[in-house]
Amino acid sequence: MTVTLADVAARAQVSPATVSRVLNGNYPVAASTRERVLRAVDELDYVLNGPASALAAATSDLVGILVNDIADPFFGIMAGAIQSEIGGPGGRAGGERLAVVCNTGGSPERELTYLTLLQRQRAAAVILTGGAIENEAHVSAVAAKLRKLADAGTRVVLCGRPPAPADTDAVALTFDNRGGGRRLTEHLIGLGHRRLGYIAGPEERTTTRHRLEGHRAALAAHGIEDDPRRTVHGRYDRRSGYEATLELLRREPDLTAIVAANDTVALGACAALRDSGLRIPGDVSVAGFDDLPFSIDAVPALTTVRLPLAEAGARAGRIAMSREEPPPGGIATVGGELMVRGSTGAPRP
Amino acid sequence: MTVTLADVAARAQVSPATVSRVLNGNYPVAASTRERVLRAVDELDYVLNGPASALAAATSDLVGILVNDIADPFFGIMAGAIQSEIGGPGGRAGGERLAVVCNTGGSPERELTYLTLLQRQRAAAVILTGGAIENEAHVSAVAAKLRKLADAGTRVVLCGRPPAPADTDAVALTFDNRGGGRRLTEHLIGLGHRRLGYIAGPEERTTTRHRLEGHRAALAAHGIEDDPRRTVHGRYDRRSGYEATLELLRREPDLTAIVAANDTVALGACAALRDSGLRIPGDVSVAGFDDLPFSIDAVPALTTVRLPLAEAGARAGRIAMSREEPPPGGIATVGGELMVRGSTGAPRP
DNA sequence: CTGTTAGCGCGTTCAG
DNA sequence: CTGAACGCGCTAACAG
Numbered sequence: 001m002t003v004t005l006a007d008v009a010a011r012a013q014v015s016p017a018t019v020s021r022v023l024n025g026n027y028p029v030a031a032s033t034r035e036r037v038l039r040a041v042d043e044l045d046y047v048l049n050g051p052a053s054a055l056a057a058a059t060s061d062l063v064g065i066l067v068n069d070i071a072d073p074f075f076g077i078m079a080g081a082i083q084s085e086i087g088g089p090g091g092r093a094g095g096e097r098l099a100v101v102c103n104t105g106g107s108p109e110r111e112l113t114y115l116t117l118l119q120r121q122r123a124a125a126v127i128l129t130g131g132a133i134e135n136e137a138h139v140s141a142v143a144a145k146l147r148k149l150a151d152a153g154t155r156v157v158l159c160g161r162p163p164a165p166a167d168t169d170a171v172a173l174t175f176d177n178r179g180g181g182r183r184l185t186e187h188l189i190g191l192g193h194r195r196l197g198y199i200a201g202p203e204e205r206t207t208t209r210h211r212l213e214g215h216r217a218a219l220a221a222h223g224i225e226d227d228p229r230r231t232v233h234g235r236y237d238r239r240s241g242y243e244a245t246l247e248l249l250r251r252e253p254d255l256t257a258i259v260a261a262n263d264t265v266a267l268g269a270c271a272a273l274r275d276s277g278l279r280i281p282g283d284v285s286v287a288g289f290d291d292l293p294f295s296i297d298a299v300p301a302l303t304t305v306r307l308p309l310a311e312a313g314a315r316a317g318r319i320a321m322s323r324e325e326p327p328p329g330g331i332a333t334v335g336g337e338l339m340v341r342g343s344t345g346a347p348r349p
Numbered sequence: 350m351t352v353t354l355a356d357v358a359a360r361a362q363v364s365p366a367t368v369s370r371v372l373n374g375n376y377p378v379a380a381s382t383r384e385r386v387l388r389a390v391d392e393l394d395y396v397l398n399g400p401a402s403a404l405a406a407a408t409s410d411l412v413g414i415l416v417n418d419i420a421d422p423f424f425g426i427m428a429g430a431i432q433s434e435i436g437g438p439g440g441r442a443g444g445e446r447l448a449v450v451c452n453t454g455g456s457p458e459r460e461l462t463y464l465t466l467l468q469r470q471r472a473a474a475v476i477l478t479g480g481a482i483e484n485e486a487h488v489s490a491v492a493a494k495l496r497k498l499a500d501a502g503t504r505v506v507l508c509g510r511p512p513a514p515a516d517t518d519a520v521a522l523t524f525d526n527r528g529g530g531r532r533l534t535e536h537l538i539g540l541g542h543r544r545l546g547y548i549a550g551p552e553e554r555t556t557t558r559h560r561l562e563g564h565r566a567a568l569a570a571h572g573i574e575d576d577p578r579r580t581v582h583g584r585y586d587r588r589s590g591y592e593a594t595l596e597l598l599r600r601e602p603d604l605t606a607i608v609a610a611n612d613t614v615a616l617g618a619c620a621a622l623r624d625s626g627l628r629i630p631g632d633v634s635v636a637g638f639d640d641l642p643f644s645i646d647a648v649p650a651l652t653t654v655r656l657p658l659a660e661a662g663a664r665a666g667r668i669a670m671s672r673e674e675p676p677p678g679g680i681a682t683v684g685g686e687l688m689v690r691g692s693t694g695a696p697r698p
Numbered sequence: 699c700t701g702t703t704a705g706c707g708c709g710t711t712c713a714g
Numbered sequence: 715c716t717g718a719a720c721g722c723g724c725t726a727a728c729a730g
Contacts, residue, residue, distance in 0.1 A: 014716075017717060021715095027715085029715070
């Protein structure tokens with residue numbers, strides 16, 4: 001029923017081994033022989049059996065990409081960039097590797113499950129994107145998994161995530177969330193703001209903590225008291241930004257600025273402010289983080305910290321495919337750039 | 350080095366076949382035996398070899414998802430919804446299927462290449478999202494591929510895409526782009542607009558054509574001349590919307606409304622209008638399509654046609670997994686809902 | 699309910 | 715440069 005290597009070999013009057021060599025291009029084969037083989041492949045409409053070759057070769061053409069939520073452009077942009085770099089020559093027959101995108105939804109269990117599933121597939125590489133969960137048990141469980149993957153020959157790269165324990169052999173491209181958060185808040189302080197609300201992401205996540213630490217560092221550096229009532233935790237979504245803003249305004253109606261965990265949350269904050277009859281930035285300044293594509297279309301355009309998501313993803317992809325040297329020590333910090341736009345201004349007198 | 354089924358079998362004092370049965374849960378196994386096997390699996394930290402079982406079973410746990418661009422939430426939302434429905438019980442050991450996301454970038458060649466790659470992987474199912482390319486040669490090439498996939502037992506589902514030839518056995522969930530486009534333009538006409546600009550998507554794509562046809566049908570139904578100078582083609586991105594808007598204004602400065610191919614393009618149009626000193630909707634009304642999450646945060650909020658992307662994706666995923674009956678005839682039309690918001694209003698007198 | 703027996707289709711030695 | 719032979723790790727009949 002289905003065409004196999006042997007069928008191609010028979011038709012091309014060569015041995016199966018030769019066909020395999022032609023297809024994988026890893027061994028010298030006479031030009032004329034190659035011709036005949038390729039013709040036979042074409043005539044029979046032969047398609048290599050991936051599982052069979054993965055079994056024999058003990059490695060597959062799959063690259064796992066773990067994301068929190070692929071519907072969120074923050075992850076979509078990284079995933080797309082990774083994918084654009086894992087194809088091309090260098091792989092097995094055809095050279096195209098396939099991206100297995102795994103939505104963890106931020107759940108530790110799913111993260112581990114997917115890592116196991118990728119291990120089962122003998123993935124050529126695994127790239128974990130976005131912040132990590134800061135639960136001790138989970139961190140060590142992940143580290144153990146990463147170690148096993150590395151032992152099995154799977155390349156592990158962290159993209160936008162803090163480094164894993166050194167013995168995991170995982171390369172890390174880490175976003176400078178702390179520095180970005182600090183510069184952002186310093187920008188607001190520089191404008192004259194002294195009463196700043198902060199909408200943080202979910203607890204127990206590195207991204208949340210680092211951004212918040214940067215914010216607090218800026219406050220501390222300028223002698224501004226860090227009133228805990230000015231910080232609210234929520235999810236990384238619009239609704240959370242909306243509700244948190246109402247809550248912040250309830251607690252302290254004379255806030256002059258709101259710093260959001262990310263752009264999506266900032267958009268929700270803007271909506272809440274508008275619905276409360278407050279003007280941006282006339283009454284309250286708003287700042288986001290990430291600089292997702294829509295941020296520039298907010299009205300006023302959102303002041304935020306641009307993270308080079310596509311560049312980082314592309315680099316992670318290349319490193320995963322050994323097409324680029326890992327950074328020295330296996331760790332690189334990727335900086336963010338402060339984008340000052342219309343949503344922040346001087347506080348009302 | 351690596352633990353195999355046989356190792357587990359030996360430790361549990363059963364045959365390899367029994368271990369396989371426990372892991373796949375497809376055959377009755379005595380509870381006590383299962384216990385012993387699972388314990389052995391645990392103690393040895395055994396992970397099934399995916400390629401090996403795919404080879405033996407002649408089918409894998411992989412589900413292919415073809416998208417134009419995973420960084421675009423239009424596709425990200427569908428991909429995420431699909432993924433949420435392909436896991437769960439019913440599959441092989443563990444029951445979790447993996448989503449292979451393939452970015453075609455709208456290129457016909459890449460589309461075919463990815464279909465071949467998925468065929469090679471013996472994917473359990475393939476879901477093609479978004480509009481199709483309307484090139485005769487390509488359409489038949491894709492149909493041929495889909496037929497082969499179906500023959501090999503791969504379930505094929507089209508999500509947000511017009512039906513393929515009936516003999517491909519592909520189930521299609523098609524968006525009613527024509528109807529949505531028509532209602533949108535009728536809404537504008539109803540407000541009193543007579544000079545409407547249209548920013549279409551790339552040529553040779555079903556989505557572009559259908560939305561445009563709906564627009565024209567509305568014009569025709571109301572006796573409004575369809576001046577070709579009022580239509581500009583571009584890509585489905587913000588920049589394209591920006592430039593097309595400037596071009597439309599150059600051609601006909603007294604347009605009172607602009608209909609965009611999708612929300613992203615509409616955002617670009619809004620930016621161009623603002624930069625041109627025109628107010629929305631006071632001077633020019635703007636409408637989009639899709640109702641992506643950010644559309645409600647545009648200022649003014651975007652009038653658009655909501656497509657139930659998540660619902661359609663989820664349904665496509667269930668159909669692909671045979672967890673839901675395909676629609677009668679294998680074809681279902683998914684309607685859009687007109688969302689009237691602040692970006693459209695009566696034209697200036 | 700469980701063990702035995704054959705492959706699944708390919709990559710990779712090792713000879714030639 | 716090419717062929718022969720073996721085994722990758724698992725599932726699927728078939729018996730029992």
